[in-house]
Amino acid sequence: MPGFTTQRRLAASELNIGESRVWINPDPELAGALGDAITREDIRSQISDGNIKAKPKKGNSRGRIRAKNAKRAYGHCKGPGHRRGAKGARSPRKELWMTKIRALRKRLRELRDTGQIDRHAYRLLYRKSKGGEYRSTAHMNSFIKAKGLARGE
Template sequence: MSDLRPQKRMASDILDVGENKIWLDPSRQEDISSAITREDVKELIDEGAITSKKEKGNSRGRIRERQDKKKRSQKKGQGKRKGTKTARNPRKKEWMNKIRAQREILKEYRDEGKISRNTYRKYYKKSKGGEFEDIRHLKTALEEEIEEVKE
């Protein structure tokens, strides 16, 4: 077996990959060893006698599996938690989610004509004051208000 290091070096320079990534066709060894110039090596690359090996990546299979389990609320037990309850879900963020949901319901009721503008404003202020624990609480209060107006 002849020394093909110069050809490998030239090929790696041409293909812009490392020398270890270069594959030389074992059946075309004589042709490769006779290639002296860069032009000869380029010709062999075009013919497929010299190619670069594919780059290996990091498999995301295990990560996908883990993400899948997290979606199903697994892998979130006590042992996986580092921060406190409020560090993981800050009070402000909790409040923002709650108030946005309540305001969405209020707008929905107002736009559908279930409540008047005055009632909307009244309940908007109440929800801002934190009177309603959640959407269900707000909805029951609104339904009672609607019943009162009907009577």
Template sequence: MMLKTQRRIAASVLKVGEGRVWLDPEDKESISAAVTREDIKKLISERAIQAKQKKGISRYRAKKLHLQRTKGRRKGHGKRSGKKGARLPKKAKWISTIRPIRRKLVELRDSGKIDKATYRKLYSLAKGGVFKSKSHLEMYLKELR
């Protein structure tokens, strides 16, 4: 029993590829009798012809690997291509270092813990890269007093 034409029409009606058209093996006679698009639509409503679900790609493995990377696994030297400065640009590193330091300096100046002259001096030192972090700045201030 040739159902090639019916499959082609059904694919057109269902707006899927011919490979995704499922024809009920028990209704072969009624399907082969269908010649018009209306006949095919009737069979679709009777569930004798259906569109198979599209196959997807499982994200399970990708999610599993991502979870491991969030834990810090799979990030060794063998996995790295590109220099240190390419993975985290020098400027981005500098910005993430200097902004908290400058914020702390403004906070100290506004609260009156340091005067304007000291603020300017410390700001210049920070710009010169003297302080590695906010805690380093605080340690320097403790030694200064």
């Protein structure tokens, strides 16, 4: 059976695929007709007859990745041996700061709008928050309680 090098090259060009994905019918009875197909028109007619086809594209299975991501969702496979990058690269300091300051400012607005703190206390606490004095909303709440800044108490 001939190698069909020219036919494979032309078919790949016509089908807009790589040569490795060209399927040529292995039937020995068609070998003569396929061997004679040396023009692009001949190749197109062979493609329409179904003697030359494009093999399906191969992909990479994501099954293993999905399984690993499912485990990681509940904390497995995240130990020190699996970590690449510094602590600040995995959770940037700026993002941690943004999360914290937004929570603090939201809590301050709630306290001011409900009347639990006056606007002077609000400004004081806002400035202290901006300066990074509080670790969390709980820390700020304990400061408010300790200093007696809340009106309701």
